[in-house]
Amino acid sequence: MSNLVRSMAPSLEAIWLDGAGIVPTAPATPTVFLAGLQWLGTVRWPLVVGWEFESVDAQRHGRPSALLLLDALWPEPWGTGHNARLQLRHRTGASTSALTYRGLDGQIATVQLTGFFALRRPAPA
Secondary structure, three states: OHHHHHHHOOOOEEEEEEOOOOOOOOOOOOEEEEEEEEEOOEEEOOEEEEEEOOOHHHHHOOOOOEEEEEOOOOOOOOOOOOOEEEEOOOOOOOOOOOEEEEEOOOOEEEEEEEEEEEEEOOOOO
16 A cells, blocks of 8 residues: 555655554644444445544543544535544443444444554655
8 A cells, every 4th residue: 555655645655553452643743544444344444534532631641532534435524524433432242343433414333443544744854
């Protein structure tokens, strides 16, 4: 994937962040994150457009409770910049990798977070 990004946008750096416990928070430099969600035998790549924190303390320590996503395969957003929400805490009784994925129109799915694909400008040398 990194070679594809280099060929299409040579000024961007592509980074893969494994989904095993790593959740990106709002970075200091402009970065675009795509979340890899395993659902019904396929992987979806919604755009991360925001983070939710349960408290100011959680925000200081970079522990989001949910990601706000823009998913092209779900209904369009209305009144917000997102159309889906990925709850990062596991559901009670669910497998440790199962997460709740909700659309604004009431859709709900159980997904697995495979990781994040990040695009950003490389740091100056």
